[in-house]
Structures are given as C-alpha cells and as structure tokens.
Amino acid sequence: MMVFGPVPSRRLGRSLGVSHIPAKKCPYSCVYCQLGGGYRQIVARSAFYDSKNIIDEVKVRVEQVINAGESIDYVTLVPDGEPTLDQNLGAMIRGVQPVGLRVAVMTNASLISRLDVRNDLSYADLVSIKVDSVDKHVCRKVNRPYRSLALERILDGILEFAHDYRGELITETMLVRDVNDDEGCVNRVAQFLSLMGPARAYVAIPTRPPALAWAVPTEAASLNTAYQVMRQKVGQAEYLIGYEPKFDSVWAHAEWP
Numbered sequence: 645m646m647v648f649g650p651v652p653s654r655r656l657g658r659s660l661g662v663s664h665i666p667a668k669k670c671p672y673s674c675v676y677c678q679l680g681g682g683y684r685q686i687v688a689r690s691a692f693y694d695s696k697n698i699i700d701e702v703k704v705r706v707e708q709v710i711n712a713g714e715s716i717d718y719v720t721l722v723p724d725g726e727p728t729l730d731q732n733l734g735a736m737i738r739g740v741q742p743v744g745l746r747v748a749v750m751t752n753a754s755l756i757s758r759l760d761v762r763n764d765l766s767y768a769d770l771v772s773i774k775v776d777s778v779d780k781h782v783c784r785k786v787n788r789p790y791r792s793l794a795l796e797r798i799l800d801g802i803l804e805f806a807h808d809y810r811g812e813l814i815t816e817t818m819l820v821r822d823v824n825d826d827e828g829c830v831n832r833v834a835q836f837l838s839l840m841g842p843a844r845a846y847v848a849i850p851t852r853p854p855a856l857a858w859a860v861p862t863e864a865a866s867l868n869t870a871y872q873v874m875r876q877k878v879g880q881a882e883y884l885i886g887y888e889p890k891f892d893s894v895w896a897h898a899e900w901p
C-alpha cells in the first residue's frame with residue numbers, strides 16, 4: 645500500500661503516510677535501522693512509481709478520512725527507505741499540496757548536496773533532517789553511507805538548504821550507545837545544528853529492534869546530557885524516545901516508521 649494512516653506522530657500530529665519508493669532502498673545502512681538487513685544501498689535517483697497514481701491515492705484517502713469525521717495534520721512522505729531517491733519528489737509534493745494539507749518529508753539528507761534534491765525538498769512545508777554525527781569516522785559507524793558519499797559535502801548541502809529554505813525545518817539525532825553518544829560528538833552535532841537554526845532539534849534513541857543487535861540506546865545520563873547540550877546550543881530541543889502511541893483509528897493500519 646502506498647498511502648497509510650493517518651497514524652499518530654509526536655512530531656507531526658495526525659499524519660497520513662506516503663510510501664513512494666520500494667522498501668529498503670537507501671544510501672545509508674544505519675546500524676539502528678528498524679527495517680533490518682537486506683538493504684539495497686543506492687544513490688541514483690529514479691522514478692520508482694507513477695507519481696500521478698500516488699497523488700490520486702492520497703486524494704482518495706484524504707476524502708475518505710475527512711468524510712469519516714477524522715482530521716489530518718500532515719501528509720508525510722516517509723517510505724521504508726530514503727525519500728529523496730525519488731526523482732518525482734518535488735512533483736509529488738506539489739501534486740499533493742492542492743488537497744489543502746501541509747506536506748512533510750523525513751530525509752537522512754544523504755543526497756542533499758545535489759541541487760535537484762534541495763529544489764525538490766524546498767517545496768515541502770516541513771522537512772526533517774537526520775544528523776547523527778558530523779564526524780566522518782562516527783558517521784561511517786552509525787550510518788554506514790554508500791561508499792561514494794562524502795560527509796563534508798552532505799553537511800555543506802544541509803547548511804545551504806537550511807539557509808534558503810522557507811518552510812519549517814526540524815532535525816533528528818539518533819543516539820546509539822558507545823557509537824555517537826559521547827559528549828564531544830554530541831557537542832559537535834549541536835554546534836552544527838546551531839548553524840542550521842532548526843525550529844526544533846529532536847534527540848532520539850532506537851526504540852525498535854535494530855538492524856544490528858549491538859545498536860542499543862544510549863544510557864539515560866548520556867541522553868540527558870545530549871538534551872541539555874542541544875537546548876543550550878540550538879534553543880529548542882525535544883526528546884523522541886518512545887514508541888509513537890497507537891492511534892485508535894480505522895485508517896491506522898501501521899505504526900509510525
């Protein structure tokens with residue numbers, strides 16, 4: 645199914661999810677990925693599905709939900725993989741927006757050094773960007789990026805996007821014990837996020853079975869320190885540390901990824 649929900653999201657309220665690329669395609673292979681192993685790590689953008697069909701499906705579902713007396717806060721492009729791999733991303737955002745709902749994209753920013761990717765993301769009303777580390781060796785451990793990706797270019801692309809973007813920008817930093825949770829590492833991430841100026845910086849921990857069993861959440865003390873550092877350096881910081889609550893809706897067939 646391409647369109648699911650609305651499902652509850654602490655960040656986005658009631659969110660109608662759109663899965664617009666085939667599962668497990670991502671330029672990263674994060675150790676904490678809840679989708680498990682068997683990834684097809686790719687960096688080439690493609691048109692995976694007919695975006696018109698997906699847009700039509702969104703419109704039908706929105707109408708059904710509204711007719712059932714329920715509400716939707718966001719249409720969220722959140723496939724089981726990286727949404728910017730879809731070369732129809734911008735067209736899809738613009739195709740969905742006429743239904744009158746805000747459109748959000750959750751990206752790992754791995755391809756954001758590309759101008760076409762930044763342009764596509766710029767149409768979204770809200771963009772969430774993952775920044776787990778700004779240290780090359782740590783990023784290699786936690787995100788395990790495709791070999792051709794250079795972290796410096798990704799970080800430059802993020803800053804360029806953040807500078808030009810007119811929508812709501814939020815960030816997410818997932819903390820894995822003994823990988824990216826030491827204070828120095830977190831401080832450098834927070835320093836970088838302060839340059840981005842997000843509306844909120846979320847400090848997250850893995851809450852679902854990870855791809856690799858040793859990728860466990862950071863300890864409570866380190867989590868608290870990270871939160872304090874983010875608050876101090878970025879301003880708005882929030883925890884994202886539990887399962888999203890189950891939502892009692894006839895439309896909710898899936899939990900938030």
Ligand code: SF4
Pocket residue numbers: 670671672673674676677678679724725726752
């Ligand atoms: S970026 Fe997301 S989808 Fe890709 S490997 Fe990491 S957790 Fe999984």
